[in-house]
Amino acid sequence: MATRDPASEPSLYSLLEAEFAADRGQPERALQLYKQQSFKQDATAVFERALGLSLQYDDVDSSLRFAKAWQDKNPDHVPAWFYVAHLALKAHNYELAGKTLNRILRYDPRADLSEILIGIYPATESDQRALLAALEPIDSTQNASMSVLKAGLLLQANAPKDALVHIERALARQPNYTPFITLKTDILRQMDAPDAALSYVDQARLRNPSSKSLYLYQIRYLLDLKRSREAWVLLLDAQQRFSDDAEITLLAALVSLDIEEYRRADQLLNVLVQNSIYTDQAYYYLGISAERQQHIDMAKRYLNAVMREDLVLAAREKVVAFELLEDNYDAAIATLVKLREQFGVFAPDTYVMQADILRQQQKTDEALRLLTTANRQYPNSEGILFARVQLLDNRSDYVIKRALLQHLQSLDPSNLAYQLSYAQLLMAHQGSEAQGVALAQSIISIRYDDPRYDSELHLETLNLLAEYALNNQEYAQVIDYLQTPYDVLPTLPSGVLLLRAYQGLGETDKVQSLLEDLQQRFAFGQHNINDRVQLY
Incomplete structure (x- = not known):
């Protein structure tokens, strides 16, 4: 009978030394010893301890190289396949991930891949395409986890019809699993089938009446569709079903405010006042409700009661x-x-x-x-x-104001408010007007989909340029700057500048029409009223 060579098995002394090194804050030494010992016979437990330390202290690529080397030496150890697949996905090595996942599913078509797939969904479009290409050859017809991953990637790739095939396979095995239901609804939404999506999620919610997530998903979808009244009715149903759920109660109150159901909003918010976590939010929105009902003194009382730091200002x-x-x-x-x-x-x-x-x-x-x-x-x-x-005055304080604005722009070069103020200063100073106009023009050239875009600041800049053009008797330029913005969102400053431009052009009909509009909207010429905007 052959005897086993003790030297071929992990050394207890080396393992103890590794563990002591880990305890003493010497992870490099601990990893070196554990990795060495893990490649000996019957060293599965040592490998798992070594991999755990590697995941803690190494980068993902190093952990993957170690796991792959160990798996190559122990090709029949199935758990190692799972480790390698997960690490390959995390390291964006999608070719290796695809091969390993395919191997797992050939061994067990219904293997639970949920642990492998946690936290690995690619963030970039190129990685999503690469992963989808690696998964395409894999037969996932019997595996819900893989079907869902493919469905999600296909949805991101704007292939909702193909995605629908895969999510249906997953739902055939787990028809009442909420994440699968919401993914199918998302796919139907991308297929521009809102009625089908709503009908599907509605039926799923009725089958799962205790699922708060499905209620909230359907409600938010209705709100996205601007069907606020339907969302509100469903919210009231949800609030009755989950009467102790403050999140649903608050959402029901906010939608009530949105559709001007103030009595119901106040009832719901007064319920939330009793919940210490939501008291300040309840007072804040009770103040909003009172304001919209023109109960200003009551609104002030509620708003003065708000003491939570993120709401108090x-x-x-x-x-x-x-x-x-x-x-x-x-x-x-x-x-x-x-x-x-x-x-x-x-x-x-x-x-x-x-x-x-x-x-x-x-x-x-x-x-x-x-x-x-x-x-x-x-x-x-x-x-x-x-x-x-x-x-500071643009003329008498020009030197100090210019220095301070230049200092502010050096602190925050992307701040458009600083740039606008600087442009205004330059345009008021003889000799630097052209520089100011150029700066203002650069501000209005910022597109609405740019993160820096600010609609109020954009209009303020247009008004500045229009006023400069008006002073130079460039009346057509004033109209070019402001007519469209005024048609979309009328404000008193823009309207007055337009009125003066039409007067300069002698367009009597336009002057009369705009004057009547200003009088109707802002009581222009009747009272001394500022163009104030209430923000909710």
Whole structure:
């Protein structure tokens, strides 16, 4: 009878040394010893410990090389196939991943691949295409996990009909599994079949009445389709079924607000007030509800009750806006001072808002003193510095304003508000007008799908260019800048500039028509009304 050579088996001494090295914070030594010992006979447990350390301390490619080398030496060890497949997917080695997955499925067509596929979905389009190509030859008809992966990749590749074939295979095995249901619905949506998608997910929800996820999916899909009233009815049903679920109650309240069902919104929000986690959100949206119903004093009470840090600034900004609408300047400032005392993190914001209130009262010098003091206290606040800059006069303070704006642009070169202010300064200074116009033109050339695009700032820049053109009696240019924006989203400043341009061209009919529109929209010429916009 042949005897086994002890030297061919893992050394207990080496394993203990490796474990001590790992405990002492010497992972390189531990890995070296474990990897060496894992290639000996009957060393499966050692391999798994070595691979665990490798995943913790090595990069993915190193772990894959180790796992592949071990699997090549132990070709019949099935768990190693799973390790190699998972690591190959993580390392974007899709050719190896495809071959290994194919091997697994030939061995067991219904193998559970869920652990292999966790966290490996490619982020880039090129990787998605590469993985799809590697998986294409694999027979996945009996494997739900592989069918779903193929379906997801085909959906991303804009091949929804092919994706539908694969998701149907997965659903044949797990017809009530929510992720499979929602993926099929996504596929139907991409096929531009909203009625079929809604009908399918509706039937799936009725089969699974306890699935909160399916309720929320269908509700959000209805909202995407602008079918808010249907979403609301379904939400009320969900809120009754999941009466203790604050997330659904809040969503039902928000949709109620959206469709102007204020009574129901208030009922739901008052339920949420009792939930300590949602109290501040409930108060905030109760304030919004009261505002939309023109109950301003009630809105202020609710919004003043908000104390959660991520909501309190927006809530107090609304309170300040309400006070300003009633010309209660002292009350508005008192709200800001109190916020500053309660939440020091928002102090710079409150100083900027307080200075703007002083500016509205024609107290520019006092506003500048306030911001100068605040700037000493918060020297790194760009907001305070920019607010100071905006209070400086373009002509008498030209030198210092230009220096400060150049400093701000050096701190944040992509900030379009800084660029617009700089363009305005240049256009007001003789000799640098062309440079300012060029800068403003570059701002309005930014496309709407650019992350930097800001619709309000874009319109403000158009108004600046139009005003410059008006001053140069370029009336047609003013109309070219502003007529389309005014048709889409009328504002008083744009309307007044257009009116003056049409007057300059002597177009009496246009002047009369636009004047009537301004009077109707903004009471232009009847009252001293600012073009204020309420933000919800």
